[in-house]
Amino acid sequence: MIAEPALERRTRTRQFVRIDSGYRWATRASAVFVLLVLGGVILSLVEGALPALGTYGFDFLTSQRWNPVTEKFGAAAPIYGTIVTSFIAMAIALPIGIGIAVFLTEVCPPVARRTIGTAIELLAGIPSIIYGIWGLFTLAPFLQEHVQPSIIDAAEGIAILETLFAGPPYGIGMLTAALILSVMVLPFIASISRDVFETVPPMLKESAYGIGCTTWEVVRHVVLPYTKIGVIGGAMLGLGRALGETMAVTFVIGNAHKIHGSLLAPGTTISATIANEFTEAVGDLYTSSLIALGLILFAITFLVLAAARLMLARLERREGK
Amino acid sequence: MTLYARRRLRNSLSLGLSVGAALFGLLWLAMILVSLVVEGVGGLTLKVFAEATPPPGAQGGLLNAIIGSLIMTSLAVVIGTPIGIFAGTYLAEYGRDDRLSTVVRFVNDVLLSAPSIVVGLFVYEAVVVRAGHFSALAGALALAIIVVPVVLRTTEDMLRLVPNALREAGASLGAPRYVVIRQVIYPAAKAGLMTGVLLAIARISGETAPLLFTALNNQFMSYNLNAPMASLPATIFQFALSPYQDWQRLAWAGALLITLAVLALSIVARLIGGGKPGK
Numbered sequence: 001m002i003a004e005p006a007l008e009r010r011t012r013t014r015q016f017v018r019i020d021s022g023y024r025w026a027t028r029a030s031a032v033f034v035l036l037v038l039g040g041v042i043l044s045l046v047e048g049a050l051p052a053l054g055t056y057g058f059d060f061l062t063s064q065r066w067n068p069v070t071e072k073f074g075a076a077a078p079i080y081g082t083i084v085t086s087f088i089a090m091a092i093a094l095p096i097g098i099g100i101a102v103f104l105t106e107v108c109p110p111v112a113r114r115t116i117g118t119a120i121e122l123l124a125g126i127p128s129i130i131y132g133i134w135g136l137f138t139l140a141p142f143l144q145e146h147v148q149p150s151i152i153d154a155a156e157g158i159a160i161l162e163t164l165f166a167g168p169p170y171g172i173g174m175l176t177a178a179l180i181l182s183v184m185v186l187p188f189i190a191s192i193s194r195d196v197f198e199t200v201p202p203m204l205k206e207s208a209y210g211i212g213c214t215t216w217e218v219v220r221h222v223v224l225p226y227t228k229i230g231v232i233g234g235a236m237l238g239l240g241r242a243l244g245e246t247m248a249v250t251f252v253i254g255n256a257h258k259i260h261g262s263l264l265a266p267g268t269t270i271s272a273t274i275a276n277e278f279t280e281a282v283g284d285l286y287t288s289s290l291i292a293l294g295l296i297l298f299a300i301t302f303l304v305l306a307a308a309r310l311m312l313a314r315l316e317r318r319e320g321k
Numbered sequence: 322m323t324l325y326a327r328r329r330l331r332n333s334l335s336l337g338l339s340v341g342a343a344l345f346g347l348l349w350l351a352m353i354l355v356s357l358v359v360e361g362v363g364g365l366t367l368k369v370f371a372e373a374t375p376p377p378g379a380q381g382g383l384l385n386a387i388i389g390s391l392i393m394t395s396l397a398v399v400i401g402t403p404i405g406i407f408a409g410t411y412l413a414e415y416g417r418d419d420r421l422s423t424v425v426r427f428v429n430d431v432l433l434s435a436p437s438i439v440v441g442l443f444v445y446e447a448v449v450v451r452a453g454h455f456s457a458l459a460g461a462l463a464l465a466i467i468v469v470p471v472v473l474r475t476t477e478d479m480l481r482l483v484p485n486a487l488r489e490a491g492a493s494l495g496a497p498r499y500v501v502i503r504q505v506i507y508p509a510a511k512a513g514l515m516t517g518v519l520l521a522i523a524r525i526s527g528e529t530a531p532l533l534f535t536a537l538n539n540q541f542m543s544y545n546l547n548a549p550m551a552s553l554p555a556t557i558f559q560f561a562l563s564p565y566q567d568w569q570r571l572a573w574a575g576a577l578l579i580t581l582a583v584l585a586l587s588i589v590a591r592l593i594g595g596g597k598p599g600k
Contacts, residue, residue: 016497023499024415030407031416031425034473037466038428041439044446099342107336108343118591120346125587126353126580127527129554133561133576137569138356183349190346214332237434244436246530247558271438271530278445278534294442298435305431313427 045298048291051284060292066257068281073289075296077257081267082297085174085249086242088263089181094235096182097189104190105197105223106215117194124187132251135180136172140252143179144171148264166262170254175263177253181245185238192234196227196315230315236308244301246271270297354580361577364570369578373542374556377565383575385542386556389457392544393536393552394526396461401468402518408469409476409517414502426477433470440466441531449535457543457550460536464525471521479513480506516594523586527579529554553579 052073053060063074104117148169155161200223208218224231254266255276268276270293281287322330368382375381408425416422444463449455483506491501507514537549538559553575560572 016500020497020499023502024411027407027411027415028421030404031411031421033404034408034425034429034432034469037469038432040447041435041443044443045439048442048446096342096345099339100346102336103339103343107339116343116347118588119350120343122584122587123346123350125523125583126350127529127554127583129527129529129557130353130357130576130580133557133572134353134356136561137360137573138352186346186349214328216332216335217328219335240434244434244438246436246438247554250558251561271436274438274442275530275533278442279537291442291446294439298439301434301436301439302431305434306427309427309430 041298045291045295048288049295050288052288052292055285056289060289061296064257064259068283068286071283071285073285075270075289075293077259078268078270078273078293079296080259081174081253082243082269082271082300084263084267085178085181085253085269086239088175088178089185089242090235090239092179092182093186093189093238097186097235097238098193098231100186100190101193101197102219104194106219117191120187120190122187123183124191127247128184128245129247129251131180131184131248135176135248136251139180140171140176143176144169148175152264163261164263167264169264170266172252172254172266173264174253174260174267177249177267177269178263180248180252181242184245184248185242188238188241189234192237192312193227193231196230196234197223199230199315200226227315229311233308233311233315236304236311240301240305240308243304244271244297246275250275270294357573357577357580360573364574365577369571369574374540374551374560374571375567376540377563377568379567381567381571383553383556383571383578385539386551386553386575387578388542388544389536389539389551390526390553392546393457393461393464393532393550394522396458396546397464397468397525398518398522400461401465401521402472404465405469405472405517405521406476406514409473409480410502412473412477413480414498414506429470429473433474436530437467437528438530438533441534444531445534454547455535455537455549457536457546457548460532460550460552461546463531463535464528467525467528467531468521471524472517475517475520476510476514479510479517482513483509512593516590519586519590519593523583523590526586527554527583529558533558 056063056073060073060075061079062076063072064076064080065072065074066077067073100120104113104120108116148167148171151165152167152169155165204222204226205218208222213221249269250272253268253272255268255272256266257268257273258265260267274290274294274297278287278290281290366382368380369384370382370387371384372380372382373385374383408429412422412426416425440463444459444466448459448462452459487505487509488501491505492498496504532552532555536552536555538555539549539551541551543550557572557575557579560568560575563569
């Protein structure tokens with residue numbers, strides 16, 4: 001009589017343990033799936049890129065030939081375009097992004113803080129193809145008519161600037177792509193900077209105010225040094241985005257496989273080349289060269305993003321989270 | 322000028338610049354939204370929702386693209402969400418700080434911002450080449466791979482916000498771990514989990530790059546998962562770069578549709594999540 005409920009309890013416990021370990025394994029398998037995706041991406045890119053890398057070897061990285069007819073491919077122009085557009089974008093977006101973060105944490109009245117912060121973050125939510133179509137039909141013609149001619153005129157006769165901003169004003173080109181990219185990464189930099197600014201202990205800031213510092217001096221000498229790693233991490237996260245951004249750039253870069261001294265000239269980036277040419281690529285070498293471009297892009301962004309994440313993680317550890 | 326005056330001047334100057342920076346950001350948002358509405362509203366007729374994409378010079382709408390986007394997005398969410406939620410559960414509940422969780426957390430963060438065109442290349446190599454043809458299924462898979470990191474990240478963050486006292490209360494009643502997770506933790510974090518899914522939908526509904534060489538595009542109405550399928554972003558890409566006026570007008574209409582949908586989704590996600598996920 002007493003044995004039976006005990007037995008029943010034992011079988012139920014055993015059943016619980018079984019289901020629980022099943023559940024545990026299901027969640028574990030899903031976690032491992034993430035690693036498999038990364039492994040799959042690397043493997044398939046390497047596999048797809050091998051024919052091109054085997055044919056051209058190291059030349060693939062340094063040559064700027066891109067001739068589908070003779071099947072001569074080199075990645076120098078897209079790599080150059082990717083790096084140049086991203087760095088110009090960062091040069092524009094970093095100071096402005098930090099400025100927005102300063103505004104949100106120090107200047108903005110608390111009532112409007114959330115609304116303005118959300119509005120800035122919505123910029124990150126707009127799909128990149130929207131930036132593309134807007135850049136092509138609205139921004140590029142505007143730049144072509146009103147901005148680029150005066151830049152070209154102003155730069156004329158000044159040694160380096162003359163080559164950097166040599167005409168004619170196409171509207172589209174490297175500089176336009178960089179400008180759009182800067183708007184796209186702006187919200188990332190702004191929102192991460194704001195988040196790390198908010199981690200500065202109020203006591204530190206109050207001590208500085210206590211000895212008579214102005215708001216700017218507090219930002220410059222307390223907040224920024226304290227959050228340096230976080231801001232750099234956020235900036236690199238933005239850089240990772242800019243390097244891999246595809247559609248917005250594809251619309252406005254002009255897709256020219258040529259390294260041009262002028263920033264106003266059309267160029268191309270790795271992602272724009274793939275997006276433009278992949279479905280039209282005929283022949284194994286052509287396809288393989290495009291996949292090799294993808295592999296290079298993945299390697300670059302992976303390094304940048306990994307460095308960014310490590311920096312942000314270090315900051316979190318210091319906070320003792 | 323005294324030192325004090327100089328410091329005050331520098332202070333107002335730099336704070337003024339920060340106001341300028343914020344205005345600069347808001348200005349872009351305003352400019353993009355205004356020109357989307359101006360250019361898009363004119364093309365946004367009933368036909369857009371009633372007819373398939375036209376050949377150049379003819380009348381038509383975007384119905385096949387809208388349906389295709391809906392099909393592939395839902396499929397991607399159906400595939401990606403359970404994996405993301407399960408993996409997030411492992412990281413927050415079972416694994417916490419074991420080595421697997423640490424590695425997965427890091428890799429997931431990297432995948433979260435990895436270029437989406439690379440995901441497209443991966444699915445092309447892994448699925449399209451093997452199957453021998455482009456398909457809506459491949460497109461949905463590519464989108465699902467983008468869904469997983471988003472959902473995983475929010476799930477972990479949200480589950481970690483659930484106080485330990487709830488877990489302990491469940492355990493003290495003798496409930497096994499999975500019962501605690503499913504009947505205590507998930508309900509407590511429900512709003513947060515929904516936020517993750519909504520953010521993921523917002524993210525993929527505008528994705529173009531991973532669809533270009535997986536689902537390709539389709540001028541006609543198609544429900545076949547094994548064949549190329551149209552999607553709004555891919556159609557916008559094709560139509561916007563075409564020289565035909567009607568196509569460009571449809572592209573603007575589509576762009577307006579996507580933006581409205583994405584912005585609505587992210588605002589709703591914020592409202593029910595009560596703030597930014599990850600905090």
